[in-house]
Amino acid sequence: MSDKQVRSMLSSLEGFVFDDVPWTSPKPLSESRVAIVTTAGLTVDGNADWNAGDQGFKIIPKGNDDLTLAHYSPNFDRTGWIVDKNVVFPIDRLEEMAEEGIVGSVAETHISFMGAQPDHTLETIRMDSGPAAAQALREDNVDIVLLIPV
């Protein structure tokens, strides 16, 4: 029941709230290129160390299976990730959905940030790294983004 306690302790954290929630009308999923944006702190360079407070991002190229979960927080399970990366980063499921025609295509470029940031205003993500990550997705002609926390 630890997760219940963690959720309770974190439920009152304040986050940045936009005055107006942005809204982009989607293309049909079957015609869309889909990318994953995870906040698990995944890296592809073998680096298992991602500092608390680092609001940067890493690009996860499709097909790179040498992934490391580098998130700083000890407060979530990692054994699921070890035995099946898809429980965190469901790239194989997306590929299956693309093969079945449910998803138009799977992007070549996926993105990882790290969640549980001490700066709840996320100023760097809002003003700098978030738009930069979006630009990388734009250059890959992504239409729909699937966001997945841990």
Place this chain on the structure above:
Amino acid sequence: MGTLASVIEQQGFATVAISCIREQAVTTSPPRALHCEFPLGRPLGKPNDVDFQREVLNAVFDLLNEPSGPVLTDYPIEIIDDADSPLSCTIPPADTSDRNPAAAEALGLLPAWRRTNEKYGRTTVGKVITAEQVPDMLDLFTRVAEGEAWQEVGLPGDPTKIAADVKNFYEEASLSLSDSAPSARSAESWFVQHTQAGQAIQKARVNMKESGANFYFWYYLLPMTQHHEPTDL
């Protein structure tokens, strides 16, 4: 996650998000979110269950059909972690009569950790140390547990990162010592409550806290739901 979703949506992408802490999704209002009450660290719910993961993805992509937002819906299936049921696994003995019990225990686990690493090709050990350095680190944490100042025992980096490497090493080793993939947090509870290493780090954490160490260093030494105070030890 909610704020990040809005940042990306604002850049012209349609986003769908899985939520793992419902109140934060309410507070930050991502455009389209599916709250999944699954174990933290397992946002798709069940490892190695293709059908379950596909159902979750179907549900989150269904949010694209909503005409306006923000929209927050709840996935109808909940999965509860198993922190209350520590994994049961026997630690192989090692010929290490000259080492302290925690270091000897870790040496006994090294072959199991290597089997896991070979089988899955992934590890979360390596923030500061390698798996082979875990026994030596447990010598150092044992000294902190016995009362030495943590800054003076020669830890080669941030103690929270080294403790994470130790915990992750144990959890990954346990995957080769049990019959099936453990339910969420059962390996964590086994490590903290039933291993020499977990108990040494717990005592080190208490000593660091009581000696006035920076909050970050003692608080993140173990998962916050596994903090046991001196009366419990």
